[in-house]
Amino acid sequence: MTYPARPVSQSFRSARWLALGLFSLGFGPACSDDASTNEDIDAPTTSTMGPTTASITTASVTAATSGSAASTTGGVAASTTGGMSSASVSTTGRGSTTGAAATTATSGGTTSSTGDGGSTSTGTDTSTGSGGSGGTGGNATFQPCPETPPCKVLPLGDSITFGLGFDGGYRVELFHLALEGDHEITFTGTQQPNGPSMVDGVTFPRNHAGISGQLIAEIGNRIPNPDMMDMPHIVLVHAGTNDIARSRQGAEGREEALIDKLIATAPDALIVVSNLIPLRGNSEVEVYNAAIPPMVEERANAGAHIIFADQFTNFPDSELGDGVHPNQAGYARMAGVWYEAIEPYLP
DSSP: OOOOOOOHHHHHHHHHHHHHHHHHTTOSOOOOTTOOOOOOOOOOOBOSSSEEEEEOSSEEEEEEOOSTTOEEEEEEEEEEETTEEEEEEEEESSOBOTTSOEEEESSOEEEEEEOTTOOOOOBSOOOBBTTBEEOSOOOTTOOOSOSSSOEEEEEEESHHHHTTTSTTTHHHHHHHHHHHTTOOEEEOOSSOOOSOSEETTEEOOOOOEEOTTOOHHHHHTTTTTTTTSSOOSEEEEEOOHHHHHHOOTTHHHHHHHHHHHHHHHOTTSEEEEEOOOOOTTOTHHHHHHHHHHHHHHHHHHTTOOEEEEEOSTTOOGGGBSSSSSBOHHHHHHHHHHHHHHHGGGOO
């Protein structure tokens, strides 16, 4: 009879036991009390559409990444020198979202993230994404959405939120990305419904809170009534284009007032505030945009559930349909930035 060859692993174990038997009879070399054991202590972790969490003795580091095929590389490195602990985490991928990544260390913690078309930064929370990025603020442990879906998202703003130039605006692609990521969301708001009836075979929620031509103050007058009668779990804010087009004077203060009103009205919701997409031929947009991240960071540091999303960076002029409103590709770009910001918070 022919017997199958013994697997190499089995042969290795047999040899090992034979050697141990010889050692016990005194035929082996002397053993030291200081024998060492090699273990895999730096096993890499990967994440697809979800958070990655790593913890070490001297520092606790939590990094959440989102985006298509995001991965954590470099593992977690920790060192102790003279009683000081340090930790570093690096993540790369199509987009990791700031506000979903937080670093807490005994001393010295650094988190850096990079993505397509974004930038590298260090600090408590960093984010980059395809065509734009998130910013400071947020808490990885905060969950605004209920365990039982859907998560209610309020798109708040003017004609760009309404979707002038492409029916449904960024909401169409955002809904598609959520479905693709196996997340169930719906849109709220009391303004004129628009958009397709179906997306990916699923009924599209056509609600929103975008009104063409409105200034920041006018948008604020709709909070809480009527647009937050159905209290959202997440609010997406893109406001100020009409202020800049007419006169930037005081626009930053009006944006702060709007943000504070949203925080007071919906303290348990995640407020996602973006800067403005480009306004062709108007450099005042960049001056206004520079004020948004600090005002978001200030409120996040005070404990508000607020994060920043960068809708301006890498937004090409070719994706402005009329110089003000995006075309379909531009709205899809905006959706990608929004999604990378909120995906870590979706159930």
